[in-house]
Amino acid sequence: MAQECSCDARFAETSDLGPLDDIIERYGREKGALIPLLQETQDAYGYLDEAVMRELARRAGYQLSQLYGVATFFAQFRLKPIGEYLIKVCHGTACHVAGATQITDEIANQLDIKEGDTTPDGRFTLESVMCLGACSLSPIMLVGEDTHGRLKPTGIKKILKQYAGDSGSSKEEE
Ligand code: FES
Numbered sequence: 001m002a003q004e005c006s007c008d009a010r011f012a013e014t015s016d017l018g019p020l021d022d023i024i025e026r027y028g029r030e031k032g033a034l035i036p037l038l039q040e041t042q043d044a045y046g047y048l049d050e051a052v053m054r055e056l057a058r059r060a061g062y063q064l065s066q067l068y069g070v071a072t073f074f075a076q077f078r079l080k081p082i083g084e085y086l087i088k089v090c091h092g093t094a095c096h097v098a099g100a101t102q103i104t105d106e107i108a109n110q111l112d113i114k115e116g117d118t119t120p121d122g123r124f125t126l127e128s129v130m131c132l133g134a135c136s137l138s139p140i141m142l143v144g145e146d147t148h149g150r151l152k153p154t155g156i157k158k159i160l161k162q163y164a165g166d167s168g169s170s171k172e173e174e
Pocket of ligand 1: 131
């Protein structure tokens with residue numbers, strides 16, 4: 001059953017810079033704390049918004065380029081907002097062998113986006129992740145909180161339709 005994402009933080013107003021106070025208080029300019037500083041900021045805002053990054057640099061005493069240097073190096077950080085449904089396709093070894101690449105390709109084709117992108121209506125974001133810990137169901141993906149396993153490219157359209165609502169993110173039946 002499709003479930004709406006319950007992550008309030010994902011939809012947090014980026015103009016609300018209040019959460020930064022707590023985060024900076026915890027980590028400040030502590031040596032080696034840049035990654036947890038960015039992780040907590042992303043958890044609070046859903047992604048690393050430019051205005052938030054500027055404020056973080058100013059308040060925590062970093063160069064903005066230092067923050068972006070780390071944020072662009074590690075795949076865990078997002079610089080763009082994610083969609084209502086985050087699709088995580090597992091590309092761990094078992095899922096890779098079972099055809100994860102074809103699954104990602106089919107989703108990208110159905111949604112007309114590239115991996116890492118969000119549909120223009122903000123409905124879906126497509127990501128690749130490493131082992132989700134359910135290798136016996138490979139290939140597997142999460143759509144929001146829902147798990148879909150033993151995927152086949154031919155079944156992707158039907159799964160996406162459950163989440164598409166009226167927005168028409170996925171391609172209509174031909
Ligand atoms: S490799 Fe995909 S769940 Fe383990």
